[in-house]
Amino acid sequence: MTATLGSLASKIRSKNAGPFWVTIDVCLPDEATFARASAADCLTPAGIAEIYGVAPSAVKIFRIPDLRTIKVSYPRAVPQGSINDRDVHSAQQYIPLAAQPA
Amino acid sequence: MVAALVPRPQCGRPALPGGSEVPAPAGAQTMSIVGIREPEVLSRIGEWLGSLESFLTDRIPATLGIPAGSFDIDLRPYGWNAVLGDLDPAPGPPQEVGVVFCATAKDQETATMIAKFANPYLLHHPLRGAESVPSWSFMSSPAEMERGTLYTFVLQHAVRVGDPAELVRTTVEEVC
Numbered sequence: 426m427t428a429t430l431g432s433l434a435s436k437i438r439s440k441n442a443g444p445f446w447v448t449i450d451v452c453l454p455d456e457a458t459f460a461r462a463s464a465a466d467c468l469t470p471a472g473i474a475e476i477y478g479v480a481p482s483a484v485k486i487f488r489i490p491d492l493r494t495i496k497v498s499y500p501r502a503v504p505q506g507s508i509n510d511r512d513v514h515s516a517q518q519y520i521p522l523a524a525q526p527a
Numbered sequence: 528m529v530a531a532l533v534p535r536p537q538c539g540r541p542a543l544p545g546g547s548e549v550p551a552p553a554g555a556q557t558m559s560i561v562g563i564r565e566p567e568v569l570s571r572i573g574e575w576l577g578s579l580e581s582f583l584t585d586r587i588p589a590t591l592g593i594p595a596g597s598f599d600i601d602l603r604p605y606g607w608n609a610v611l612g613d614l615d616p617a618p619g620p621p622q623e624v625g626v627v628f629c630a631t632a633k634d635q636e637t638a639t640m641i642a643k644f645a646n647p648y649l650l651h652h653p654l655r656g657a658e659s660v661p662s663w664s665f666m667s668s669p670a671e672m673e674r675g676t677l678y679t680f681v682l683q684h685a686v687r688v689g690d691p692a693e694l695v696r697t698t699v700e701e702v703c
Contacts, residue, residue, distance in 0.1 A: 445680070505680060507678075508554070508599050508601070508631045511603060511610055518614075520611060521614045524617070
């Protein structure tokens with residue numbers, strides 16, 4: 426069975442980054458899982474764009490080997506707290522990413 | 528408010544970090560909560576929500592004379608996919624759903640008028656093909672709860688300027 430990014434990671438969390446952006450941190454337990462996650466299709470601009478319905482050009486991905494962490498940022502669908510916002514602090518926006526194969 | 532100016536030489540835009548965004552009124556909101564426990568509806572919850580939303584979206588302008596585009600209705604099925612919506616990776620049938628109906632309009636009176644119009648449909652909306660009119664479980668009576676003014680953020684973090692100091696007043700005083 427293919428592992429999910431969530432099962433590979435020691436921690437995945439999401440948070441609002443100002444009222445217009447979401448940021449997700451994917452923390453991996455060791456170098457092997459960091460390398461595997463870094464190569465995962467879901468952790469590319471096209472992958473994030475597909476999961477979250479944003480433009481690939483708007484996606485920012487930072488791979489930080491020293492911390493074995495991959496940071497992903499993308500624009501919110503609606504500004505924080507505005508009409509139709511369902512997750513004021515973007516606290517559970519990591520769930521769809523965590524479910525991806527990795 | 529004092530905001531530190533962080534130069535971004537590569538794009539010529541100063542950033543205003545932390546609390547510098549301005550929330551502006553985006554209207555007023557009224558909400559109602561209705562619980563669904565009927566397994567048949569829960570097994571077709573997306574279809575049920577979709578048909579209710581389509582019906583209300585069509586009928587509110589026609590019945591209340593409130594122009595389309597000047598109001599917003601939102602059905603949030605807590606217990607199914609209210610938090611993630613279409614992004615939810617596992618939207619299987621839930622055991623129970625609390626549907627939060629949010630009506631947003633230019634003022635509270637209009638938002639509540641929309642919510643009161645929606646009231647009998649939230650209470651009785653059937654699945655397509657149902658043989659009788661069902662009833663669902665309002666959380667409260669009256670169902671409508673007025674949330675007051677709803678705000679939205681309108682100022683972006685970054686402002687394009689020709690000179691990084693353009694938006695900053697500078698006063699120099701001789702102190703010695």
